[in-house]
Amino acid sequence: MFADTRFRYLEGVRHVVAVALYPVQRAVQLPGEAIAWVGAYFASKRALTDENDALHKALLVQTEVALAAERLRTENDNLRALLELSRGYGGSAKAVEVLYTGRDPFAQKVFVNRGSDADIKPGYAVIDALGVVGQVTRVFPSMSEVTLVTDKDQAVPVQVERSGVRSVFFGSGAGRPPELRFMAPNADIRPGDRLVTSGIDGTYPPGLAVARVDEVKRDPGLVFAKITVTPLAGPDRSTHLLVLGAAPPPPRPEEPNDAAATKKGRGKGRRGG
Amino acid sequence: MADLFSAARPEEILKQANPWFILLTCFLALMANLVPVSGLALILRPDFLMLVILYWCIQEPRYVGVGVAWALGVVMDVADATVFGQHALSYAVLAYAAEYFRRRMLRFPLWQQAPQVALLLLLCAALVLLVRFVGGAPFPGASYFAAPLVGALLWPLLSVLLQRPQRPTRSPNEL
Numbered sequence: 001m002f003a004d005t006r007f008r009y010l011e012g013v014r015h016v017v018a019v020a021l022y023p024v025q026r027a028v029q030l031p032g033e034a035i036a037w038v039g040a041y042f043a044s045k046r047a048l049t050d051e052n053d054a055l056h057k058a059l060l061v062q063t064e065v066a067l068a069a070e071r072l073r074t075e076n077d078n079l080r081a082l083l084e085l086s087r088g089y090g091g092s093a094k095a096v097e098v099l100y101t102g103r104d105p106f107a108q109k110v111f112v113n114r115g116s117d118a119d120i121k122p123g124y125a126v127i128d129a130l131g132v133v134g135q136v137t138r139v140f141p142s143m144s145e146v147t148l149v150t151d152k153d154q155a156v157p158v159q160v161e162r163s164g165v166r167s168v169f170f171g172s173g174a175g176r177p178p179e180l181r182f183m184a185p186n187a188d189i190r191p192g193d194r195l196v197t198s199g200i201d202g203t204y205p206p207g208l209a210v211a212r213v214d215e216v217k218r219d220p221g222l223v224f225a226k227i228t229v230t231p232l233a234g235p236d237r238s239t240h241l242l243v244l245g246a247a248p249p250p251p252r253p254e255e256p257n258d259a260a261a262t263k264k265g266r267g268k269g270r271r272g273g
Numbered sequence: 274m275a276d277l278f279s280a281a282r283p284e285e286i287l288k289q290a291n292p293w294f295i296l297l298t299c300f301l302a303l304m305a306n307l308v309p310v311s312g313l314a315l316i317l318r319p320d321f322l323m324l325v326i327l328y329w330c331i332q333e334p335r336y337v338g339v340g341v342a343w344a345l346g347v348v349m350d351v352a353d354a355t356v357f358g359q360h361a362l363s364y365a366v367l368a369y370a371a372e373y374f375r376r377r378m379l380r381f382p383l384w385q386q387a388p389q390v391a392l393l394l395l396l397c398a399a400l401v402l403l404v405r406f407v408g409g410a411p412f413p414g415a416s417y418f419a420a421p422l423v424g425a426l427l428w429p430l431l432s433v434l435l436q437r438p439q440r441p442t443r444s445p446n447e448l
Contacts, residue, residue, distance in 0.1 A: 010357045017351040025352065028307045100309030104355045105316075105417050106410040111354075138354065145354050152411045173411035 011138075018140045029099065092245035094118050096126075098238075099143060108151040108174060110134075112241060115144045123203055125244045131209035131233035132156060132197060133241055146241070149210065149231055150178055158210050159198035163188040166198050169210055169229065177214060177228040185218040185225045195229060205244060209233075280383050280433050287439040290333050294438055298325050299345060307352055316416045319424030322349060323397065326364055327390065328435050330371035331378055342368035359404050363397040370396070383429035391425030 094114060102109030114120055116139050124136040126146045134154070138145040149156055152173035158180070159166050165188050167180045183189065193213040199206025211229040218225045281287060302321040310318060322345060329337035346361030353360070370393055371378075378386055398421045402412075 014351050014357060017348060021348065021352055024304060025307050028304050029309055032309065101311050101315075103306075103315065103353045105413040106355075106405045109354060153409070173413075175414060176411070 014138075015140060022140070022142065025099075092119075094120060094243045094245070096120075096144075096241050096243055098241060102145075105174070108134075108148040108154075108171065109137075110146050110148065111143050112146055112243070113143055114243070115140045115142045117142050118243075119245075120144050120243050121246070124246060125204045125208075126241050127208055127244060128233045128238040128241050130238070131211070131231070132204060133233045135203065136243060144243075149233075150174070156204060156210055157198045157201045158195040159206075160189050160213075161194040161196050162190075163193075165189055166200070167195075167227075169195060178211065178231060180213075180227040180229060181224065183225045183227055185220065185222070187225060189213060189216055189225075189227060191215055194232075203246065280429070281436055281440050285441055287332070287436060288441065290329075290336070290439050292336055295329055295333065295336055298329075298435060302326075303345070303348065303352070306349065316419055317423050319394075319420050319427055321424075323364060323367060323394065324390075324424050324428065324431055325435070327367055327371050327393065328432060330368045331375040332436070332439075334372055334375060337368070338372065339365045339368040356404065356408055359401055362404065363400050366400060367393060367397050383432050386432070387425045387428045390428045391422055394421035394424050397421070 096112040096114045096118075099111045099113050102111065110133075112126075120136055120139050122136055122139055126133045126136060132149055134146045134148040134151070136144050137147040147154055148171070149169065150171040150173070152171055154171040156169040157166070158169045165183075167183055167187075167189075169178055170181050171178045180189075180195075191213050194209060195211045195213065197204040197206055197208045197210055209232050211231045214228045214230050216225055216227050299322065302325040305321040306318075326337060326342050326345060330342065342364040343361045346364035347358070349360040349364075350357050374389070374393075378389060381389070395418060398418060402417070406412075
């Protein structure tokens with residue numbers, strides 16, 4: 001147990017048993033899926049027409065936004081080229097479906113229906129239509145485990161959209177609101193602020209919505225403000241998710257001069273990078 | 274067939290269980306554990322595999338013991354993506370406790386066995402809780418202890434169903 005919790009030595013064993021268990025898990029899910037399929041088949045024509053109308057309206061609204069986005073992107077590209085900044089998110093994206101939510105009462109996890117067969121790797125970010133859902137933590141041949149941002153101590157680097165203040169979003173486990181830790185009491189952050197990923201970790205592409213600030217308690221007796229937030233996305237609300245492949249990492253900074261480093265590190269190796 | 278859900282009378286001596294039947298019930302229990310549910314059902318759902326292992330450890334200790342329980346626990350760990358060895362440890366401890374208490378347990382009628390089963394299941398739940406605390410997990414709330422209690426309530430029903438194939442086909446009072 002120690003070997004698993006701390007060092008993850010037993011992933012190989014876990015994979016073998018998981019592959020053997022996969023048919024059983026699928027078999028158990030089949031009745032539910034069959035019922036859903038039959039239900040969808042008998043959905044009334046009326047409902048479908050309504051949905052079609054709604055989608056058409058949504059499409060119209062979004063066309064405008066899309067056009068504006070196109071214009072903005074060109075403008076942005078030009079500006080970036082001007083500043084010689086790296087391009088934004090350049091990874092791949094895979095649509096996946098939630099198979100079931102995790103049964104472990106201690107952790108916040110969902111399982112999705114694609115794994116290493118779709119080139120998903122641990123560490124990939126997972127989003128839905130509303131924002132960041134979590135991160136892929138384990139990959140099996142045809143499913144993967146996604147740890148939600150609300151899982152205890154799951155961290156997402158974020159930025160306040162309004163003021164640009166950077167922080168780190170920490171999950172607190174089931175039933176407790178996530179929080180922003182280690183924020184100075186005078187940080188420019190207000191209830192209602194939207195938090196987006198800052199992208200400085202290289203895992204989450206920048207600009208994805210994560211959460212909304214609920215409450216900011218500035219107690220002068222404490223070193224840090226207590227800031228609780230509500231996550232925007234939720235796998236309980238959407239069954240289709242998008243797995244974002246990792247963007248290519250920025251080039252490594254040049255290695256410091258060897259001789260100088262050994263002198264400073266007293267021969268015990270280089271420090272930092 | 275009216276007595277499908279009635280327990281074996283004390284004078285009925287149960288036949289030896291078929292190992293394939295034991296395997297089948299363990300497999301069905303595993304499947305029951307894997308059914309995807311959420312919300313209240315997830316909180317209240319007992320660990321069926323644990324109950325079935327406990328039953329067979331009490332009734333057929335020659336077939337199901339600590340080793341089998343441990344192996345099934347490893348399977349359950351993978352299925353639930355929990356810490357490797359968490360279920361294995363709790364099932365193994367349960368199997369040992371069952372081995373220890375089985376002679377006493379069998380003397381009680383089923384409804385009186387239920388509270389004892391509840392105690393064993395709660396012990397295992399507490400053990401899992403301890404293991405996860407060491408790993409740094411948060412407390413999942415008092416509802417965490419609901420499942421073992423539901424499991425204990427299901428114990429009489431499960432026992433009756435599982436002992437059904439072992440009941441003698443002829444009346445013991447027949448000549």
